[in-house]
Amino acid sequence: xxxxxxDIPQADVLWDVAxxxxxxxxxxxxxxxxxxxxxxxxxRQGLYYTQAARIxxxxxxxxxxxxxxLTPFGRAFTTYNQADxxxxxxxxxxxxxxxxSVVVAxxxxxxxxxxxxxxxxxxxxxxxxxxxxxxxxxxxxxxxATSLARWERGRxxxxxxxxxxxxxxxxxxxx
Numbered sequence: 001x002x003x004x005x006x007d008i009p010q011a012d013v014l015w016d017v018a019x020x021x022x023x024x025x026x027x028x029x030x031x032x033x034x035x036x037x038x039x040x041x042x043x044r045q046g047l048y049y050t051q052a053a054r055i056x057x058x059x060x061x062x063x064x065x066x067x068x069x070l071t072p073f074g075r076a077f078t079t080y081n082q083a084d085x086x087x088x089x090x091x092x093x094x095x096x097x098x099x100x101s102v103v104v105a106x107x108x109x110x111x112x113x114x115x116x117x118x119x120x121x122x123x124x125x126x127x128x129x130x131x132x133x134x135x136x137x138x139x140x141x142x143x144x145a146t147s148l149a150r151w152e153r154g155r156x157x158x159x160x161x162x163x164x165x166x167x168x169x170x171x172x173x174x175x
Contacts, residue, residue, distance in 0.1 A: 003125040008098050008135045011045070011052035014145040018085055020053035021074040029067035056092050090146045094163065098124050102139050103148065103158060111155030114140065 011017050016038045023037035035046025050068055053059045058074035070078075077088060093099040098121055105120045106112055112120070117140060118132035127135065140156050143149035148160035 003097060005125050005127055005131070006051050007055060008121050008125050008127060008132075009048075009052040009055055009138050009142070010135055011049040012138050012141050014089065014142045017049055017052040017056065017058075018077070018089060020049055021058045021070055021078045024059060024068050024070050024074065025078045029069075031068070034068070055098075056089070056096060086146060090148060090160065093142060093146060093148060094160070099139055099142060102143070103160070106143075106149060106156060106158035111152060111157035113155055117156060 009017075019038050020034055023034045026037070028034050028037045031046035031050045032043035033046070034050055035043055038046070038049060050059065053074070054061055057071055058077060060069045060071055062068065077085060080088060094103060101124060102112075102117055102120050105116075109116075114133055114136045117136035118127075118129065121127055121135055121139065122129075122132045140149065140151075143156065143158075143160075144151070146160075148158065149156050150159050151157075
């Protein structure tokens, strides 16, 4: 395991995560402000969505209470139209953890049940079973929101582009 539990997203609505860079660009630099900007999110959810934006590379890592800052990618993302944002989100989900590892597992199988996705997430971070299952639902929702995966007969199946996605072990050995 090379990740912390905060590296596994718990913000269910990917398109709300995509609003975080816009919120920060408009001067909302605290999670509670971001939650309000996104709409109908309480302060805790603002934190979840801000953490998800960090996972995707939109905002810089920071200490609790520090103002949230955009990365260069996050600044650029705010200028994209919706089609370019969707393309960019798909690329980030294929490249960044934890979604990259889930995609690798999906492509190596006939699809995964939510519990199997949770097992992939537990291989990345120290998650309790109930937490892993809940976060597996979030990861699945993100992949479905960008048409990288879809539910078929109770299993999440990859349906995105046929692009190479290296397993983590190969990537580490190549470095």
